[in-house]
Amino acid sequence: MILDLDIGNTLSKWRLKDAESSEIRSRGAVWTREEWRPGADIPDLDVVEAVRISSVARAAVLEETVALLRRRVRHVHVAHSTHEALGVINGYEEPGRLGVDRWMGALAGYQLAGGCCAVDCGSAITIDFVLPGGQHLGGFIIPGLRLMKESLKLGTRNVAIDPESEADELLEPGRRTVDAVNHGIYMAAVSAINRIYSEVCDQQGVALPMLLTGGDARVVSRGVQVPHAVWPDMVYGGLEACFPMTFAERAGKMSGAPRVPEPVSLEKIRAGLAFSMLL
Ligand SMILES: Nc1ncnc2c1ncn2[C@@H]1O[C@H](COP(=O)(O)OP(=O)(O)O)[C@@H](O)[C@H]1O
Numbered sequence: 011m012i013l014d015l016d017i018g019n020t021l022s023k024w025r026l027k028d029a030e031s032s033e034i035r036s037r038g039a040v041w042t043r044e045e046w047r048p049g050a051d052i053p054d055l056d057v058v059e060a061v062r063i064s065s066v067a068r069a070a071v072l073e074e075t076v077a078l079l080r081r082r083v084r085h086v087h088v089a090h091s092t093h094e095a096l097g098v099i100n101g102y103e104e105p106g107r108l109g110v111d112r113w114m115g116a117l118a119g120y121q122l123a124g125g126c127c128a129v130d131c132g133s134a135i136t137i138d139f140v141l142p143g144g145q146h147l148g149g150f151i152i153p154g155l156r157l158m159k160e161s162l163k164l165g166t167r168n169v170a171i172d173p174e175s176e177a178d179e180l181l182e183p184g185r186r187t188v189d190a191v192n193h194g195i196y197m198a199a200v201s202a203i204n205r206i207y208s209e210v211c212d213q214q215g216v217a218l219p220m221l222l223t224g225g226d227a228r229v230v231s232r233g234v235q236v237p238h239a240v241w242p243d244m245v246y247g248g249l250e251a252c253f254p255m256t257f258a259e260r261a262g263k264m265s266g267a268p269r270v271p272e273p274v275s276l277e278k279i280r281a282g283l284a285f286s287m288l289l
């Protein structure tokens with residue numbers, strides 16, 4: 011069994027993948043601030059032959075986790091952001107400083123779709139761009155929905171956006187604090203994503219397919235007008251591409267990869283941008 015770990019600032023996600031059949035056998039998540047010790051919510055390491063890790067948590071969290079795993083598992087692979095990988099050139103001045111979850115998303119997106127806009131809606135919302143030739147441009151970082159809400163300190167933190175709510179409702183003016191806050195942060199997130207996408211496609215002269223991932227991807231997806239696909243396992247896709255182990259992975263297949271969304275034409279994107287600025 012292969013254990014894949016995606017350690018974010020809020021949640022440490024894991025999944026167990028069958029090395030023979032490439033099937034996902036189980037998955038789960040634990041709070042990142044809690045110690046990562048095999049137990050109730052964590053898979054049994056006896057069945058694990060290899061681990062692949064993407065972590066943006068504090069260095070100490072990763073070091074402890076790796077030390078613990080190395081005692082029990084033979085192959086432990088830790089992903090790092092590099093200058094180049096799998097045909098993608100990292101756009102950061104200091105490539106190692108790009109969050110490795112963003113790098114995994116960019117690599118997975120490029121492997122799936124060629125040029126792409128990779129959006130990760132977690133503790134932070136990150137929006138990264140890769141051109142069809144493999145140049146990563148860098149990206150944008152804004153606080154995620156939960157962080158935006160907590161920063162207001164209006165006592166609404168415990169009333170999360172219902173992940174089933176329709177975008178229409180969320181985009182209406184709120185008539186009590188909790189709705190005003192939830193609708194406000196939702197509008198902030200989706201309008202930033204729509205606008206950033208259009209600006210960068212306009213600047214670069216190319217309409218890119220958009221891929222969405224992260225804990226808030228489903229709800230954010232409803233408010234994003236740009237054609238896109240939700241890919242919950244996008245970070246894991248990067249790990250598969252960097253450290254291919256199963257037969258399917260070696261053939262370039264990534265688990266749960268969606269169909270590549272067909273972007274609208276550049277003319278439409280530019281017309282939308284002009285319209286939104288009343289030009
Ligand atoms: N069951 C859940 N538990 C915690 N957060 C959730 C849950 N479902 C959705 N979320 C949202 O997802 C975010 C965490 O998403 P995730 O992509 O795992 O973040 P990170 O990678 O930063 O840890 C939270 O900030 C919250 O807004």
Ligand SMILES: CC(C)(COP(=O)(O)O)[C@@H](O)C(=O)NCCC(=O)O
Binds near residue numbers: 107130
């Ligand atoms: C931007 C992030 C905090 C996002 O993390 P996440 O929301 O997935 O927990 C993470 O990718 C990170 O720590 N990046 C390093 C800084 C950078 O990418 O420029």
Ligand SMILES: [K+]
Binds near residue numbers: 131133
């Ligand atoms: K993120």
